[in-house]
Amino acid sequence: MKGPLVLSLVFLALPALGGYVGVGTIFELGWDAWDVGMAGAGLALAEGPGTLFTNPAGIAWEEGIVLLGSSSSMYGAATSSSVAACLPGVGLGGIILDSGPIDEGLRYRVEGAAAALSIPLSEALALGGRARVLRHVLPQEETGWAVDLAVMLRGPLSLAALAEGLVSQAPVLEETWPPSLSLGVAMALPLPEPLTGALGVAVRGLGEEPLLSLGAQLWAKELGVRAGYCGEKFTCGLSVGWGSFRLSLATELHTTLPPSFKASFQVILR
């Protein structure tokens, strides 16, 4: 049960692997179900507290206080959970990944936190910055951090860019937390009322291991469906909103691994 989790954690936590790509991969576990359902293609569509983990520039246009809790079942083998909160221009969130006891004296635990600020330069343009702290707790305590910068242009054609690890220190001294760049484009679909929809494309991880994501979403008022494709993954999801709540579910179908599920619950205080 814990095999894939342990492998993931070993990948993230141990310096001896030699490869430094993916130091901040744990923050992708903080994506909410909306982002997972789009396979990460919604870089230029970012909204809600989940945008803290995907594109912090999107926080600029938030209204009121929004709280988010996400939990996921990964490949039927492990679970993770994250929380995030945002108000206009400010976001804060964290994620904890804990393997539980594996063998006598062996346990992996990683904690991550992110804080973001975003300024709307105009009605269509926002500039955001984010600080991430990554802390390996077990089996060895080490801390690293990175500062990221994001920009987003809203309109019929939305554009976004996110530069991660501009300034950074990896948790392990001999390592580096290399910078990477992600670019996203999104286009609103011309649909009759009450339907709305968008298509999104993103290239993430330029400078590390680039990944191309494609996604689409369709909304009928408070009911939304979405689907995406990235690498060897096909994703789809569903959102429903009522009152102050929005519930999003997503599944990720991998070509060789069992499916993963993600559920996010938003509370909107306006």
Added chain:
Amino acid sequence: MRRVLFLLLLGALSGGVLAQEPFTLGVTGQKTWTISYGIGDPEALALEGIYPGQLYLDQSLWADITGQALGLLTVEASFNDQLGPGFQHFVLKLDQSPWHGELGDFYVDQGELGVYNKKLLGIRLTYQDEGFSATSLAARLEGISESLTFQGQAAQTEVLFSYEDPEDPWEPAPYSNQLEGAYFWPLRAPFVEGFSEVTLSLPVSTGLEAFLEDYGLEWLPEALEEEPEVDLYQGDYLVLRDEGDVLILRTSPKVLLRRRIQDAIDTYNDLHDLSGSERKTYPFILDSDLEDAFLTGLFDYAVLEVSEEGYPFSGMGRRRYLLLGEEDVIEGSLELWVRPAGQEEFLPISEPQFSDFSWSLYPEEGVLRISFPDHFFQEGAALKASFKYRQTGGVYMLGLSVVPGSERVYLNGKPLSRGTDYTIDYETGVLVLFIALTEDDELKVDFERQRGGLGGYAEYERVFFGASLEYGGAVVSVYRAVDLGRPDPSTPVMPNTHSVAGLRTAGEVGDWEYVLSFGASENVFPEDDNERIAAQNRINDIVALSAPDGEYVVFAHQNGITIYHQGAFSSYGTGQGLGGRAVRGLLALPDRLLCATDSGLTVVRLWDASPFDRVASWVRIYQDDGFPGEEGLAVAGGEGVVYLATDQAVAVFPPEEAEDPTAWTTLPLPEGEEPRALAASGGRLYLGGKEGLYLWTGADWTKLGSVPGQVNDLLSEGETLYVATDQGVRILKSGAGAGWLSAGEEAHALTSFQGELWWGTDSGLYSKGGKAPLLEGAFTALGGGDALWAGTRADSDYNLDLWQVSPELRRFDQTETLIDGQDLGHYQDLSASDHTARGLVGNLSLSRRLGDWDLDLTARTRWPGYQAIGTTSTSDSHGIGFAASYDGQGLSFSLQGGWDVLDLFTSPNWELSGAIAATWDGVPKVSLRLTPVYSPAEGGFETGFYLDSNWQGELWRAQATLSGGVAGPAWYTAGRLTASFTWTPSSSWRLEAQALRPFRSQGDPGNEKLVLSLRWTEGAGLVSWNAYWTENLEHHLLDPAWTRSSTGQVDLRLKAWEFPGGRLAPRASLSLKSAPGETRWSVKGIGQLELGKEGFQLGVTFGQGFRPASQRRERTLALSLRWESRAWEGLKPILSWERSWQLLYHPQYGEKLTQDQEATLRLLWQSDLPWTNELTLTYEDEGALELVDRFSWPLELGTISLFASANFEEGELEGKVSASYGQPLMEGWDMGVEVGYVLGGSRSSGPVQGLYGRLSLVASF
């Protein structure tokens, strides 16, 4: 395809139907956030799932969603993150005529192409208009089809007894399957259950001390004396009542002795309080030659004691009892076949040549007693036993992770219903059947197991897509299921592609109705023909080394290493201590052997005799330990250093630092190179790889252009370097090319022996100067010390030889080396054209009504290559048939017939079959059925018959049935005659008699049975009773002696006696059971007394039993008392106490008394006060004590709860005290706070404790 269909769905949405009322939604569920934190001891906090000093966030969510949008879209979803992925559900349905569709998970029903009940995740879209419909789907299969068949409560099995393991013929058969049988001792005194104890002892003697000292265990006698004898587990042995009592070991005596030694080592560690690296460990590699010699040597000192009588291991017997592995074997079902040594075929034991082989069966114990001549017991001989045995209970295990709703359960071909006939737990795969099965019933369960779930491992993702068109009465369908992905070298099966197409049409021609269908399938790599063939094993390296007990030669190969020592070979793999499965290179140091494996470096310390058989000799160094890479590829020795090539670097270290990778230095690899060989000489370091040969310059690698192609091996002699390449053997002098020793054929290995150069190629083994090969074959490794050894690559039949070339030429085949010729970790692709099944299926049925008769005609063909998607069955069957049925007043009649051809494409055989059935609904009601079959291939004619008559009067009912079969031409009949009579003269009395007599013209006829039962239920005035008595008489038809067993019971209930202030209600029962094995009776009395607000219940049970075989008598007495009081306002105490005694008596062993008791006190506070409390205190024998208290106080705003528990048992204490408070915040929102203290520990380890706190927020919607 998926995206196309998705866009189609979008198109349907925007097709001008958006004017309707758009949106309704129903969501119910709960979301919980919990933050936990604890301080204290990790062991104590582990009970709460908390690690000290760490903050935890746990979230949970469940939600059920139903929604409708635009009047045409329906959403259904249910999510629970506490369940696995297979238990989540989501589907979006489109329902707007003529379009209908589903996106998400849905099921496919039984179709023409056999796709049954599969759960899919994907999209399905249907266009349905008048007279026309088209459906297409594209989805991923969520499960793996499986099918299990259970043969009623009688399971069929087969056991092989031999000397060799049938799976790995070079290994001995497991203990339970050894032809020599189980070890046994005839007991000198009767074994009496409850009195006799079986213990294993190793009495410490001078001889044992010297023996243990030989194996470095001179410290162990102290621990053996501390605990001189240990009890054997019940499952380790069985006692058979043969000519006398015989104790048979179910567990191998070597396993018993290994366990005894391991226990003694633990005792020694406890005695000396040893921990960490100081702890003593079992020093032997399991099942190694050294361990085998050690345990066999212990036979001289080990003694089994039964009732204080000693039975030395050296006096054990064999060749008499074989354990069948199952109990309650059905007599008459056992068939035995014998294979004498040197023969390949099994022959029935009834053959005349086995006239001196005798045997008998102990069915209850599942033991076969044999008496075979000594000359039979030779290697190669075997005995095969096939039999049925009875299972109990209606629980059937399907295995974990069954896809919900995917099961189809059939009893004798008829489908059963969930909830009515059975229930199933999908997570654990437990199916509970509500129907009692007979021995002849067949229960078949088709189901799907979740891909990637526990127990449902799949090599590939599988997708399913296809379409069907229906117009008028015709349906055309095409479907394909495909495994996605390419196999990697270790994938054992090829990806499957299964396509089917079908046409079905129906209509009328004149008075006839017809249905005509055709189907065709192509199955590339079907399930029974997709196993990739193993790659060939090969010898990768050979070295000679010295250890304290002499010289060794070590052979590295793809499955580990094999050693040659003192004329015998032994193999070692990952189970024995190697870090990786394949060993690419070896280097023998003076005190260590280095093994470069496909998972790091393994070091074998050569410090003790038999070093490979000692656990302490093996040291594994992986990447996590600092090994510079994942795989070790080559290893060589230089001047005082070792060079080790990995897939990422070349490590350099002095020999004494071989186990400490932190002391190693590393050199980079040549760019893009994969090393295959290393050589160091004259201060130069050479590396050979796939791309060529390189020389280390001190800062970088220089490629030597004079050596083209792939380098397989290197040999340096002074200034000369010999290079085995894929083009021959190249010679370099001082780094410059100096000609070819051999050219035109790939050379794999090089060595120098006694001044002469040798090399191996695919065609043979060559030496310098010789033009023809000394030996023919594919030689891949050369080496050795005083002798020259050569190793080969296995041929296409997986034969792999080792050769000792010098001083004398000698071949060692696998019967001696025991090296598997298959590379157990790598496979080769199969050719699709050779592993594709194609076939057709066709059916025509015609039916009409003719007066009072219904007529049906059928014709069908199914080719062996045809297989429907989702099924695993194939058949080669063809036939025509007819059926006619008549249903008149009081008489019904049917006639069926058919001609079938089976195995038309391989060995055709045919059969004619028919069925005649008639029922006359008169007095008596009579039913007759005959089912004749004529099959030349089966040897002739066979018919089943069934005749049943049924009478029913006002007070009685009688039935007689004759059923069975007749077969010819060697005429044989078997069946049974049953009769029953039931008489119910009044509502109080019921008398029932049943008789069964089997008949069989050949073989064991079976048992005749008579059952009489009487039941009397009556009530009269003060007393009412229910009494029954059953007599069972049974005898084997070849043995006139009847055995009798009786059971009876009387339950008395006296009318409650009411008196001022109370009432008394007594009950009593008496039961008696008498059978040949045991006679037992018991009497039980219960009195319920109510005195005012006090309630008492007193129960007394007394019983006695006698077992004639062991002369053991047993008396039991049990008392129970329960007191409950409502005398106190708000406080309700309940006290219950049970105590029982069992007294065993035996003429020889005397008396033995055992007792058991339990007391529980519950105090419930439920007054007008706002709070409630429940305290429970439980005491059990041997000092086990448990205390639990629950307090709850609902306040105006929230609820305060307190919980305390303490459990003390066998010296270990666990306790917990917690307080929690729950507070509603607003509608739908609740908050909870909990703080707690946990305590644990034992007398030996001391106390452990911790404090924790939890804060929860719950949103309900």
